Amino acid sequence: MTTSPFSREFESSDDQAQSWASRESEHLSEPGELIAAIPALMGFSPEDSVVALCLMDTTPKTLGPIMRHDYFPNIGSELAPAMHSALEQFVRVCATEGTVAVILVMIGDHPLGELFDIAAEFNDMLTGNGVELVDVFAVPVIARGRDWMSILAPDRHGRLPDPGSSSVAAAQVLGGRVIRASRSELVRSVRGQSSNHATIGSLIDRGRAQIASARCEAHCSNDPFAQVRREVEEVLAFVERMRRGVFPDARECAHLALVLSDVRVRDTVMGLAATEYADSAEALWMILTHELPVPECSYPATLLGFFAYARGDGPLAGIALAYALEADPEYSLAGLLDNSLQAGMRPDGIRRLAEVGLDLARDFDVSAMPEAR
Structure with a gap:
């Protein structure tokens, strides 16, 4: 986190979309559907971000708060201090919420080695607090047809469906919530x-x-x-x-x-x-x-x-x-x-x-x- 009161890199969302997502758990159990639902869950499409989806059980059926933080590249062979602090903040919220498990999604075109480092560090932090890291997904951008893969099981991969056509997005739009194209658009609003x-x-x-x-x-x-x-x-x-x-x-x-x-x-x-x-x-x-x-x-x-x-x-x-x-x-x-x-x-x-x-x-x-x- 920075000391500036405006340039915050952390956001969390905990609204009615989660209850809708729970009803759509059959679809959201598919990683592509879950990743594509993130813009609707957050209210904007994250870029160069790390997103943690809290689960109150070990399946998306009990989706809880969604957290996002800016992605910070490694400094040499070590995690950037800001990235380490972001993961610590995720863990603190998980502890407060009584989270059972977490799915981590890393968004952006980042080196695979860095993604492994972040996943390993986050897993160690969560394990120390009795929380399971269910999976870690990587995707360059959340858009239709873009490839996603699991960092923990690289043979699990696929292509994203249209985020704007997801059932969670439909629920948000019908509920009157605007889904912004980016965080910067939300800032301008x-x-x-x-x-x-x-x-x-x-x-x-x-x-x-x-x-x-x-x-x-x-x-x-x-x-x-x-x-x-x-x-x-x-x-x-x-x-x-x-x-x-x-x-x-x-x-x-x-x-x-x-x-x-x-x-x-x-x-x-x-x-x-x-x-x-x-x-x-x-x-x-x-x-x-x-x-x-x-x-x-x-x-x-x-x-x-x-x-x-x-x-x-x-x-x-x-x-x-x-x-x-x-x-x-x-x-x-x-x-x-x-x-x-x-x-x-x-x-x-x-x-x-x-x-x-x-x-x-x-x-x-x-x-x-x-x-x-």
């Missing part, structure tokens, strides 16, 4: 390229005094939560507009940035992740992440990361949280979520924060907050 940053930044600066005054007045009133309630309800109104396909303009984006700067508002709207408004709210966070300048983009980027994390989309969550920390390295919630993601905490543990948000909505008497689904 988060960072965006807005021409409004300067304009919105000026609007934010001009609005600070007004919202600070409103909050001060509310704090001194008989109803200290009145302003928080109003601001949460404003966010809910924008989420409702997103459901109808109406996007916020520059002035509204600036206002939302100021609203989300209050951690009470932010923490409350996290509750939307547990409601039927989750998809629309996540779409709003994506737009705001594009449109808001630094450092204000850290607020919606963190929410985007949380919503993606809560539904099991680790790659999107990691990229969004890394961007939030790049914009504001001291933004504590982004750091907390990012640390949890890197440590392999399951989405169901993070989803408890959405329940806290719903509790806050009740405490603040936000009548417009939808019920948990």
Whole structure:
């Protein structure tokens, strides 16, 4: 791992695709089908990567979290320190998850000797933790017709089917998840390229005094939560507009940035992740992440990361949280979520924060907050 908050090489995914994959275990028991399903499981097609598929049994029928890390070539005859650290991180997550076995897939045009070295090192690490390495596959790129082979049994080989035609890909597309062509495409989808940053930044600066005054007045009133309630309800109104396909303009984006700067508002709207408004709210966070300048983009980027994390989309969550920390390295919630993601905490543990948000909505008497689904 590097120390930069943005250039993360590790992602994990643990979402509804795994349950679909379990139902398709008859097909995924074929190595080619399993390798071809990786882009759908990850949400993008990995390149020059090492992918570990956790099994809660010794067959793909019990597929668990999927982990990916950049591939690092050997330094001389030794594994690169970054590659060794990546394997250690895989093993830590396996231990946390109670993984029984692992299938390793190495993607890229790499020397066979290096692949053997990585496989041997990973096997030793897993064996020491009571986890079986079921097989290790190598493929230059995940694309139709490309050759794959087993590192452990070279006589096992074949050609990949079309990744876009896999049953897991179909399930993801029907579920509304976009499968990106590459990780860099997923990064661009988060960072965006807005021409409004300067304009919105000026609007934010001009609005600070007004919202600070409103909050001060509310704090001194008989109803200290009145302003928080109003601001949460404003966010809910924008989420409702997103459901109808109406996007916020520059002035509204600036206002939302100021609203989300209050951690009470932010923490409350996290509750939307547990409601039927989750998809629309996540779409709003994506737009705001594009449109808001630094450092204000850290607020919606963190929410985007949380919503993606809560539904099991680790790659999107990691990229969004890394961007939030790049914009504001001291933004504590982004750091907390990012640390949890890197440590392999399951989405169901993070989803408890959405329940806290719903509790806050009740405490603040936000009548417009939808019920948990």
